[in-house]
Amino acid sequence: MLLISCPNCGxxxxxxxxxxxxxxxxxxxxxxxxxxxxxxxxxxYRDNTKGAxxxxxxxxxxxxxxxxxxxxxxxxxxxxxxxxxxxRPDKAAPAPESGTASTAPDSTTxxxxxxxxxxxSTAPATPAAGTIAPEGATK
Amino acid sequence: MADLxxxxxxxxxxxxxxxxxxxxxxxxxxGHGLATAYYLAKNFGLTNIAVLEKGWLxxxxxxxxxxxxxxxxxxxxxxxIYEHALKLWEILPEELDYDFLFSQRGVMNLAHxxxxxxxxxxxxxxxxxxxxxxxWLDPQQVKELCPxxxxxxxIRYPVMGATYQPRAGIAKHDHVAWAFARxxxxxxxxxxxxxxxxxxxxxxxxxxGVQTTQGTIHTEKVGLCAAGHSSVLAEMAGFRLPxxxxxxxxxxxxxxxxxHPTVVMSNHVHVYVSQAHKGELVMGAGVDSYNGYGQxxxxxxxxxxxxxxxxxxxxxxxxHVLRTWGGIVDTTLDASPIMGTxxxxxxxxxxxxxxxxxxxxxxxxxxxxxxxxxxxxxxxxKPFALERFETGALIDEHGAAAVAx
Numbered sequence: 001m002l003l004i005s006c007p008n009c010g011x012x013x014x015x016x017x018x019x020x021x022x023x024x025x026x027x028x029x030x031x032x033x034x035x036x037x038x039x040x041x042x043x044x045y046r047d048n049t050k051g052a053x054x055x056x057x058x059x060x061x062x063x064x065x066x067x068x069x070x071x072x073x074x075x076x077x078x079x080x081x082x083x084x085x086x087x088r089p090d091k092a093a094p095a096p097e098s099g100t101a102s103t104a105p106d107s108t109t110x111x112x113x114x115x116x117x118x119x120x121s122t123a124p125a126t127p128a129a130g131t132i133a134p135e136g137a138t139k
Numbered sequence: 140m141a142d143l144x145x146x147x148x149x150x151x152x153x154x155x156x157x158x159x160x161x162x163x164x165x166x167x168x169x170g171h172g173l174a175t176a177y178y179l180a181k182n183f184g185l186t187n188i189a190v191l192e193k194g195w196l197x198x199x200x201x202x203x204x205x206x207x208x209x210x211x212x213x214x215x216x217x218x219x220i221y222e223h224a225l226k227l228w229e230i231l232p233e234e235l236d237y238d239f240l241f242s243q244r245g246v247m248n249l250a251h252x253x254x255x256x257x258x259x260x261x262x263x264x265x266x267x268x269x270x271x272x273x274x275w276l277d278p279q280q281v282k283e284l285c286p287x288x289x290x291x292x293x294i295r296y297p298v299m300g301a302t303y304q305p306r307a308g309i310a311k312h313d314h315v316a317w318a319f320a321r322x323x324x325x326x327x328x329x330x331x332x333x334x335x336x337x338x339x340x341x342x343x344x345x346x347x348g349v350q351t352t353q354g355t356i357h358t359e360k361v362g363l364c365a366a367g368h369s370s371v372l373a374e375m376a377g378f379r380l381p382x383x384x385x386x387x388x389x390x391x392x393x394x395x396x397x398x399h400p401t402v403v404m405s406n407h408v409h410v411y412v413s414q415a416h417k418g419e420l421v422m423g424a425g426v427d428s429y430n431g432y433g434q435x436x437x438x439x440x441x442x443x444x445x446x447x448x449x450x451x452x453x454x455x456x457x458x459h460v461l462r463t464w465g466g467i468v469d470t471t472l473d474a475s476p477i478m479g480t481x482x483x484x485x486x487x488x489x490x491x492x493x494x495x496x497x498x499x500x501x502x503x504x505x506x507x508x509x510x511x512x513x514x515x516x517x518x519x520x521k522p523f524a525l526e527r528f529e530t531g532a533l534i535d536e537h538g539a540a541a542v543a544x
Contacts, residue, residue, distance in 0.1 A: 001437045002429075015439050019428040021383070040529040044381040044472050050432045064246035073384075074432045 005081050008063040020056030022046040023068045024088060049073060054088045151317050152196075152324035157331050160357035161189045163511055164349055166336050166366035166372060167543065168192025169201040171489055173319035174504020175362055175511070176328045181514040182505070186327035189358075191351060192308060193335035197316030200366050203434075203466035204497040205389050205411060205423040207402055208248040209307035210271050213262050216522040216534050217475060218269040223519055224502035225306060231501060239311050240416050244401050246307035247276070247285065249451075251296035259302045260309040272329070274303045274406070285401050287454050294409050294450050309402060309413050312497060319504075339376045345484040360494035361486045362511045364503075367432065367467025369490035378482040381528050382469045382491055385426040388435035390444075390463040394418035398454065410447035420458060422448055425470060426494060435465040468493050475534040478507055479516055479524035487511050490523070 002014040028034055028042055047053070051075045058066050070080040070089060080089045163179060163308035165208060179185040180463035192198075206533045208228055210221035232238050252258045259275065278290040279300045283374045285371065290298045307359040320330055331353065348357040363372050399414035409424050424444035427436035441463055449456050470493040477491035489507040492499055506517035514526060527533055 002440055008236075011437075014437055021430075036531075040381075044379075044380050044528045046383060048380070048383050048430065050368075050371050050384075053430060055430065071429070073430050076431060076433055096310075098319045 002076065002078065004057065004069070004078065006059045006062055006065075007067050007081055007083060008065055012059070014104055016059060016061040018058040018060040020066065023054040023056045052079060052090060056084075063069060115120060141314050151321040152330050154332060157189060157329065157334065157351070157353050157356050160348075161187055161329070162358070163188040163360040163362065164356060164503045165190045165359040165362045166349070167199075167362055167366065167368075167437070167473055168196045168320075168330060169364065170197065170319070170500040171197050171366070171492070171503045171507070172362075172364035173197070173316055173323060173330075174500050175364055175489065175507045176323045176330075176504075177319050177326070178505045179507035179512060180323060180328055182508060185512060188527050189329040189331055189356065190323065191334045191336060191349070191356075192330070192332045195332050196330060197313060197348055200466040201312055201316050203387075203389065203464055204312055205413065205421050206309040206312045206497060207246060207307070207404070207411065208310060208498040209304050210498070211246070211248070211262065211273055211302060211304045211307070212271075212536060214534050214536060215243065215267050215269060218266065220273055220502050220519045220523070221499060222269065222271050223505075227501035227505065228310065229306075231315075231318070235318040235322050237314065237321065238424075239314035239318050240265065241296055241308065242416070243306050243308040244413075245305045246402040246404065247281065247301045247303050248303045248370065249281070249403065249405040249407070250299045251405065255407055256299050256444070257480075259300065263302050266302075268408040272304055272306050274305070276301045276303050276534040285399070286401060287398055287452050288403065289451055289453055291310035293359055296450075298451075301403075307402065309415070311416065315500065327452075336372060336375070339483075339486075341377075343484075344482075346486045357486060360511055361459075361480075361489045361491065362507060363486070364507070366469050366490060366492065366496065367536070369469050369488065373481070373488070376481070376483050376486060380477065380488070380490060380525075382477070383430055384432055384467050384469055385429070386431040386433060386497075387423070387426045387468045387494055388436045388440055388463060388465045389421065389423040390441060391415070391422070391461050392420040392455070392458040393461045395420065395458065399452075403451070405447065405451060407475070408447040408450060410444045410451070412448055412452065419461065420448075420455065426470065427465075430444060432467055433465070434467055450479065456518065468496075469493070473533040474536040475526055476503070476523050478503070478520040479510060479526075480514075481525065484510055485514075 003011050004017055005011050054070050057069050066084050068082050071078050162185055165176050172190050176190045210225040212218045212221050263273040263275045277300050278298050282290045291378035335352045336349050338350035339346050346361050365372050370380050370382050373380045380543045395418050403415040404411035412422050415421050425442055469490050471491040478489050479486050487510055509517040
C-alpha cells in the first residue's frame with residue numbers, strides 16, 4: 001500500500017485515492033486541426049515510463065482535489081508531490097542553489113495547510129497560474 | 140550424501156552462445172516468445188532463429204498467471220482467436236509430446252446483478268453463434284457443478300446464475316513453457332537466457348540487429364514478445380505503443396484435498412479461483428491501479444480478493460495464504476492485444492495481452508509467426524493491428540468478455 005501525502009490533507013492510505021494516469025497531457029489546443037494519428041496519440045497513447053513518472057492522483061475520499069506526483073514505477077518510491085499546473089519538479093529549470101524551498105509558497109493550493117513539496121529535496125515547483133483545475137483531467 | 144539425492148533430470152534445452160546473426164530474433168522467452176519460435180520453425184522452416192530472454196526462461200508472466208484457459212469472449216474477432224487457441228491447447232499435449240496437465244474442467248463466470256445476468260446471457264448467445272461452447276446456469280445448476288459455492292441469499296451479492304464453458308480449464312504454465320522450449324530446441328532454435336536487449340541497430344528505418352548484454356546480434360527480422368516491457372523496447376526502437384504496464388497480483392493457499400472441481404470467476408465481487416493439481420487454491424483479481432514495473436502490488440488488492448473469495452466460498456475462511464506475487468501486465472484501453480507490424484521495418488510486435496495472455500499463447504505464437512515469416516497479418520490477428528487506434532476499429536472487450544479486470 002502506498003502512503004500518499006495529499007497536499008491538502010497530509011499522509012493517507014492509497015485506498016483513499018484514485019489514480020489518474022500520466023500528468024501533463026493537455027487537451028489539444030486546436031482539436032479541429034488534428035488528424036487521425038494525432039487524435040490517436042491524444043486518446044490512446046500515454047508514456048509508459050520505467051522509472052520516474054509524473055502522474056495525476058485524486059484524493060477521492062478526502063479533499064477531492066487533483067494533484068500531481070512524481071513516482072518511480074520500479075521502486076514505487078514517491079519522489080515529489082506538486083500542484084496541478086506546476087511544472088514537473090525534476091524537469092523544471094534548475095533553480096539557484098540558494099535554498100529557496102521555504103520561501104516560495106504554493107499559490108495553487110487552498111487553505112492554510114499548504115504543504116511543502118513533500119518527499120523531495122529538489123527546487124519547489126513553479127507556481128501555476130492560479131488554477132487547480134487538472135490539465136486534461138478525465139471526468 | 141549427494142548419492143542419496145535423486146538424479147538431476149536432463150535439461151530440456153541447450154544454452155548456446157548467441158551466433159553472430161540469425162534470420163529472425165524473438166525478444167522475450169516467455170510463453171508467447173517460445174510459441175512464436177516454435178511455429179516459425181515448424182510451419183515456416185525458419186530454424187536459424189533465436190529467442191532472447193533477459194532473465195530465465197518463462198520467469199515473467201508465464202510463471203505468474205493463474206493458468207486459466209477459456210474462449211468465451213463477446214466480440215467476433217476475440218472469439219475467433221481465443222477459440223483457435225483453445226483448439227490448439229486441445230492438440231498441443233500430443234503435438235509437443237508433453238503432458239502439461241491441460242485440464243478441461245470448465246470455467247464459470249458468475250452473475251450477481253440483473254445487469255450481470257443480461258450481459259451473461261447475451262454473451263452465451265454470442266458465443267454459440269461463434270461456435271464457442273457456452274451455457275447459462277441457474278443458481279441450482281451452479282451449486283451442482285461446484286458444491287462449495289455459497290448460493291444462498293445471505294450475502295451482499297447473491298449468485299444469480301453463471302455462464303459456463305465446459306471446454307475451458309487450466310494447464311500447468313511452467314510445463315507449457317518447457318514443452319515449447321524443448322520442441323524449439325529440437326528444431327534448432329537457439330534459446331538464449333540472461334541476454335537482455337539494450338538497443339536496436341537500424342539501417343534507415345529497417346532493423347538489422349539487436350544490441351544485447353551478450354553482444355551484438357545481426358538479424359533480418361525482430362519479433363517483440365515482451366509483455367510488460369514492450370513499451371521499453373519500443374522506445375529503444377523509436378516508436379510508441381498505446382500500452383500501460385500495471386502490476387497484477389495472484390496468490391496461492393497451502394495444499395488442500397480436492398474441493399474445487401472447476402474454475403470460478405466473479406467480476407462483480409472480483410475474484411477468480413481454481414484449485415491446482417497439487418492442491419493449492421489459486422486466486423487472482425484485478426490490476427493495481429497505478430503504473431508499475433515492480434512485479435509487486437499493494438496489499439489491499441490481495442485483501443479485497445480474499446474477502447470476495449471467502450464470501451463466495453465460506454469453506455476457504457480458514458485456509459492460509461502461502462505465497463503472493465505480482466507480474467507486469469501490458470494493458471490497452473480496449474482490453475485487446477496488439478499484433479502486427481510496427482513503424483520500424485522488419486520489426487513486429489505482439490503485446491497488449493494484458494491480464495489474459497496465457498490462454499492465448501498458442502494462437503499468439505501461431506499467428507505472430509505467420510506475421511513475422513510473411514510480413515503480413517494472419518487472418519486471425521489482422522483485426523488486432525496497431526492501426527486500430529487510428530481507424531477507431533477498437534475491439535472493446537472491457538466489460539464485455541468476462542474480462543475480470
